[in-house]
């Protein structure tokens with residue numbers, strides 16, 4: 001399955017950034033204390049790009065998706081950070097400062113979200129066509145009934161649902177069709193960004209493939225950018241331009257999907273990659289990662305991946321690794337939060353404007369210290 005199409009190299013400081021997430025922190029705050037689900041997460045999404053976010057269950061992916069769309073609800077609280085969205089006209093929107101009215105316009109019009117379970121996201125007692133029309137009624141009051149009906153048919157056509165299905169209820173559609181209907185709702189107002197949180201996880205492999213191909217075709221045709229969240233790293237490598245890997249609420253590696261596929265720079269990414277079969281590549285043993293994801297309320301000292309890391313050494317127990325900049329095999333810059341990169345690396349955000357090719361022998365060969 002993992003066959004990397006050629007794509008643009010990962011560059012930092014691009015002027016074409018559409019979404020800029022800076023030092024975001026999200027906690028679940030309860031009587032028993034606070035769970036740091038997203039810690040100091042920063043990334044950029046460029047116009048027309050697919051950014052893939054990977055990580056095991058509980059790594060904070062969904063919390064991040066909800067927070068950047070401001071759909072998070074108590075006990076989740078954003079305690080730090082910025083989410084900056086740049087409109088096509090160049091004006092910048094501070095998403096975390098929008099009031100409720102502004103937020104309603106921002107969602108759907110500028111950014112929409114497609115969730116994992118269409119069955120839960122769609123209203124079970126409303127026909128599909130009516131659900132798409134509802135979004136249009138709320139945001140395009142100038143459109144009359146005839147124009148709205150035409151737009152509903154157009155949207156169903158775009159996602160490959162026959163127009164007579166506009167009158168079906170969600171339970172009358174297959175899982176794949178429901179997911180397509182969710183995508184049609186997400187596209188209703190031509191948003192600039194679509195956040196997709198495990199949009200195909202509940203579907204069988206063939207339908208999953210069809211939906212992914214449809215999303216990629218629509219992205220190329222309509223020009224939106226995508227944040228695609230899944231635990232399936234093979235899938236992400238295939239469809240993303242850049243990849244961010246989350247572990248224990250933090251991004252531990254990010255870079256171009258090409259570089260990532262050729263040489264993952266964090267031991268966790270390597271383990272994650274080895275957990276998924278590749279249909280296109282040579283047969284190899286699936287090794288996975290020993291142990292379980294950490295309890296976010298009791299993260300180990302130093303590097304939170306240390307207890308599961310085959311390459312851990314003494315300093316990993318005491319030092320929290322920052323993201324180091326690394327030159328990837330394709331020449332682009334990647335970042336990895338692993339002390340193996342410390343010697344030759346440059347801490348990202350530390351004012352350096354370049355990285356070193358500090359891919360260590362250990363990471364290249366899998367040797368342990």
Ligand SMILES: Nc1ncnc2c1ncn2[C@@H]1O[C@H](COP(=O)(O)OP(=O)(O)OP(=O)(O)O)[C@@H](O)[C@H]1O
Nearest residue numbers: 028035037056057058059060061062063064075296
């Ligand atoms: N309502 C909540 N209250 C307290 N903690 C929560 C709540 N929702 C999620 N969490 C915790 O936040 C962490 C991140 O969860 P999140 O759902 O964002 O992870 P994820 O990577 O999306 O996982 P999955 O792939 O299973 O959806 C988990 O440890 C989870 O236990």
